[in-house]
Amino acid sequence: MKNKIKIFLIVIIYSFPVYSDDYDRINIKTIAENCNGCHGYNGDGVGIKKSFSIRNKNYEYFINKMTEYRMKKNGNIMNRLVSVLSEEDIIGLANYYYPKN
Amino acid sequence: MSSRRNFIKYILSGIIGFPLLKGIRANYKPKVVVIGGGFGGSTVIKYLEKYIEKLDLILIEKKKNFYTCPFSNYVIGGFRDINQNKFSYHNMIKRGVNVVFDNVKYIDSENKKIQLNNIKISYDWLVLSPGIGFKWDSIIGFNKKDSIKYPIAWSGGQDSSMLFKKINSLEDNSKLIIVPPDYPYRCPPAPYERACLIAHFLKKKKRKFKIIILDKKDSFTKKELFLSVWKKLYPNSIEWIPRSKGGIVNEFNSKENYVVLKSGQKVFGDFFNLIPDQKASDLIFSSRLSSQEWCQINPVTFALKNHSNIHVIGDSINAWDMPKSAFSAYSQAKVCAENLKNIIFENKIEAPVFLNTCYSLAAENYGFSISSWYRTNSEKNRIVSLGSKSSPTNASNAERAREARESYDWYSSITQELYS
Ligand SMILES: Cc1cc2nc3c(=O)[nH]c(=O)nc-3n(C[C@H](O)[C@H](O)[C@H](O)COP(=O)(O)OP(=O)(O)OC[C@H]3O[C@@H](n4cnc5c(N)ncnc54)[C@H](O)[C@@H]3O)c2cc1C
Numbered sequence: 001m002k003n004k005i006k007i008f009l010i011v012i013i014y015s016f017p018v019y020s021d022d023y024d025r026i027n028i029k030t031i032a033e034n035c036n037g038c039h040g041y042n043g044d045g046v047g048i049k050k051s052f053s054i055r056n057k058n059y060e061y062f063i064n065k066m067t068e069y070r071m072k073k074n075g076n077i078m079n080r081l082v083s084v085l086s087e088e089d090i091i092g093l094a095n096y097y098y099p100k101n
Numbered sequence: 102m103s104s105r106r107n108f109i110k111y112i113l114s115g116i117i118g119f120p121l122l123k124g125i126r127a128n129y130k131p132k133v134v135v136i137g138g139g140f141g142g143s144t145v146i147k148y149l150e151k152y153i154e155k156l157d158l159i160l161i162e163k164k165k166n167f168y169t170c171p172f173s174n175y176v177i178g179g180f181r182d183i184n185q186n187k188f189s190y191h192n193m194i195k196r197g198v199n200v201v202f203d204n205v206k207y208i209d210s211e212n213k214k215i216q217l218n219n220i221k222i223s224y225d226w227l228v229l230s231p232g233i234g235f236k237w238d239s240i241i242g243f244n245k246k247d248s249i250k251y252p253i254a255w256s257g258g259q260d261s262s263m264l265f266k267k268i269n270s271l272e273d274n275s276k277l278i279i280v281p282p283d284y285p286y287r288c289p290p291a292p293y294e295r296a297c298l299i300a301h302f303l304k305k306k307k308r309k310f311k312i313i314i315l316d317k318k319d320s321f322t323k324k325e326l327f328l329s330v331w332k333k334l335y336p337n338s339i340e341w342i343p344r345s346k347g348g349i350v351n352e353f354n355s356k357e358n359y360v361v362l363k364s365g366q367k368v369f370g371d372f373f374n375l376i377p378d379q380k381a382s383d384l385i386f387s388s389r390l391s392s393q394e395w396c397q398i399n400p401v402t403f404a405l406k407n408h409s410n411i412h413v414i415g416d417s418i419n420a421w422d423m424p425k426s427a428f429s430a431y432s433q434a435k436v437c438a439e440n441l442k443n444i445i446f447e448n449k450i451e452a453p454v455f456l457n458t459c460y461s462l463a464a465e466n467y468g469f470s471i472s473s474w475y476r477t478n479s480e481k482n483r484i485v486s487l488g489s490k491s492s493p494t495n496a497s498n499a500e501r502a503r504e505a506r507e508s509y510d511w512y513s514s515i516t517q518e519l520y521s
Contacts, residue, residue, distance in 0.1 A: 026476075027451050033148075033435045034456035034474075037428055038511045041147075041518045052510060075500065077458070077470060077507060080490040084474050 028092035031085070035093075043097060059098040066090045130157040131445050134215060134224040136205050136384070138162035138190060140169075140427040141230030141415030143519040144434035145441075146198055152442060153197055159222070161215065162190065163204040167520070168257035171427050172512055174291060176261040177254065178298030179269065179305075180465050183262045188520040205231075208388035210408050226441060228403075229390075230415040230430060231382035232256070233287050236394075239378035240280065240360075242353040251355065251373050255287060264374065268299055271372060275303075277312045278360060278370035280350050281321070285395070286379045287416050287425045289322040290461045290471070295374070297327070297463040300335040314341045315360065315368065316348040322424070323461065323471050329494050330463040350375075381417035395419035400477045400484045401453055402444065403437040412437050422486040423475055429457045431515060453477060455484065460508035468505030469496070 035043055035054065045053025054062070067090065069082040082090075133149060133156050135142045146160050167188045175181035190200045203217040208227065215222045235253070237244045243251070252260040252267075271277070277299065281292035296312050303310045320343075321327075331339045342348040352361040353375060359367045360375075380386075380394040390396065390405060396413045397406040400421070405411040414437050415430035423429045436453040443450050458472035469492035475484050492504060 026454050030436065030439070030451060030454045034432055034454065036514075036518060037431060037456065037458070038507075038514050040514050052514065075493045075496060077472065077492075077504070080472055081456075081458075081474075083490070084487050 026089075028089070028096045031089060032093055032096050054097055059094050059100075062094045062097060063090060066093070130155060131225045132157040132159070132223065133226045133228065133441070133445075134159045134161060134222065135228045135230070136161045136208075136215070137230040137232060137382075137415070138164075138167055138193075138200070139230060139232055139415070139430070140515075140519070141430035141434045142228070143167075143193070144431045145228050145230065145414070145438045146193065147519055148435050148438035149442065150196060150198065156445070157199075159199045159201060159224075160190070160193070161201045161203060161205055161217070161222070163202070165189065165202055168259075168261075169427070169512075169516065170255070170257045170288065170291075173254060173257050173261040174295045174298050175462065177265050177268065177295060177302075178462075178465070179265060179302040183259065186257060186261075188516060190520075192521050205384055206387065207384070208390065208411075210388065210390065210411060213410065225410065226445065227411045228437060228441065229382075229384070229396075229405075229411065229413045229417065230434065231384045231417055233379045233416045233425070234381060234383045234386070236378040236380055239282070240353050240375055241351060242355065243375050243377065247353070247355060251375060253376055254374070255291075255376055265302075267372060268302060269306075271303070271308065271310065274309045275311075275371040276369065277310060277372040278368060278374070279312060279314045280360065280373075280375045281314065281316050281318070282376045282378045283317040285419075285425065286376075288459070289424050289426075290327075290459055292376060293321060293323070293327045294461040294463070296339050297330065297335070297461075300331075300338050301464045304335065304338070310338060312339045313368065313370070314339065314348075315350045315362070316341060316343050317350075318348075319343045319345050322459075323469065323491055325494055326469050326491060327461075327463070330467070330469075334464055334467065385413075385417055393419075399482075401436075401450060401481055402440045403433065412441055421484040422473075423455060423457060423484050424459070426457055426459050427515070428459065429455070431519075432456050458511070460504065460511060462505055462508065463501075466505045467498070467501040468503075468508050469501065470504055470508075 039052055039054050043054035066082055069078040072079060135145050138160050149158055169186045172181060172186050176183050194200050206216045208215050213224050252263045254260040254264045279292060279296055296314055300312055347362055347364050349363040350360045351363050359369045361367055381391060381396055385391050385396060396418045398413055398418050403412040403414050405413050414433040416425040432455040440450050455475040458470055460468055460470045462468045471489055471491040473489040474487045478485050
């Protein structure tokens with residue numbers, strides 16, 4: 001009996017998290033943090049590869065470059081990664097990396 | 102009586118634990134212990150470090166240095182020194198993380214205690230990223246002891262150097278046998294990348310050789326790319342025998358140097374790299390945390406099923422569509438860290454997005470990759486791929502050379518983020 005209650009409680013705890021109201025709207029930060037894998041912590045570029053920084057450009061350059069990756073089928077890695085993102089994601093990412101204020 | 106007390110304690114910790122942390126225990130820093138300082142564990146640490154003022158953060162790792170599996174095939178291919186794959190925890194310690202070097206024998210999840218070699222450590226929240234374990238019964242005649250003489254080289258480190266030494270000492274006209282594991286296993290393209298890089302080395306050395314891959318599977322990741330590359334770079338030197346053509350290996354005879362196929366046929370060789378089937382890390386089973394081969398988790402929080410306050414990431418979990426890779430472990434770890442923090446501080450849980458990219462080299466300057474984004478399904482009970490995309494099969498040599506260089510950029514980026 002006790003075990004049953006325990007299992008019941010475990011189930012409650014397991015499903016305890018409260019999801020945010022706009023859960024289905026992906027947080028841009030969670031997309032951006034995956035970019036760090038190749039572009040360094042915060043997208044800052046790492047070590048000798050400063051050229052790999054996403055942050056050392058500007059808002060317009062970022063939008064243009066990402067749009068180009070999204071539209072062109074030139075078969076490079078960014079091309080393949082960005083083809084899944086929406087225009088809205090790209091603008092969201094641009095605001096994330098280059099906050100307006 | 103004592104079990105009743107435990108039971109009450111259990112309810113308190115599970116349900117009204119949060120108000121307790123916030124209210125009466127206002128100055129209390131929740132103790133988060135991470136076990137395993139590989140790709141998954143080190144990423145959780147990195148992304149929880151921001152909250153070090155509010156969390157008591159501890160990493161437990163059994164080895165003083167971490168040797169990465171990524172790029173260990175480059176060591177086997179003879180164009181990378183093993184020490185280039187070695188990382189220490191010095192900088193993590195400098196960043197303020199409490200690192201304990203010890204072997205975890207088991208976790209007492211009922212009492213929230215971790216048994217190390219000599220002492221016990223308690224936790225409020227536990228994150229596990231302990232990697233894989235082997236199913237030692239998957240090839241008769243090949244067990245843990247045999248793997249010293251016949252290195253598997255599936256955990257980074259000196260094994261890879263030993264394998265390279267063996268390859269370097271092969272005579273002309275040698276026959277090499279590679280036996281990849283069955284799904285699911287750590288790094289799906291790695292056995293086939295390994296075949297390429299061994300071929301690359303022997304070809305450079307102007308040796309005549311034949312590599313035979315005896316496979317339990319009828320397909321593998323980036324198969325079209327690998328098959329076309331084998332034809333182009335190593336014609337008639339690499340032969341892949343799939344399951345449907347009799348590739349299943351049942352037995353290994355180390356005295357007489359042959360493997361026995363399911364059909365009973367013996368295949369003799371001068372070199373063997375046998376990679377057993379895999380399961381979650383031994384630690385999961387010594388702690389009775391899973392009755393299945395891989396940990397079952399909640400894909401949004403990585404909470405372990407049927408256990409409170411334990412989260413598992415990386416190779417030890419069933420991550421549905423996501424392959425077992427360093428990039429996957431790294432991507433899962435960030436979501437786990439974010440949502441664990443949200444649980445501890447009673448914030449709203451965020452929807453996850455995951456990414457994986459695996460680069461493979463077929464020669465020193467010849468690379469290609471596969472990547473995919475992932476989300477959870479609408480029921481939030483599994484991770485689903487949004488579609489994998491690989492490098493084109495008809496890419497030019499220049500493009501392959503560029504992807505090979507990019508693999509180094511990825512490697513230096515991820516390792517510097519975690520270990521510098
Ligand atoms: C040949 C090869 C090539 C690969 N190439 C790539 C690649 O190019 N790209 C890629 O993304 N992935 C690659 N991988 C896969 C990658 O290595 C793994 O998927 C990744 O390491 C998984 O991370 P993890 O945190 O789950 O485990 P690990 O990185 O293995 O970390 C586990 C850690 O836990 C520690 N540990 C285990 N048990 C205990 C215990 N009881 N007590 C204390 N500490 C413990 C271990 O010492 C280890 O440091 C490759 C794998 C192989 C074999």
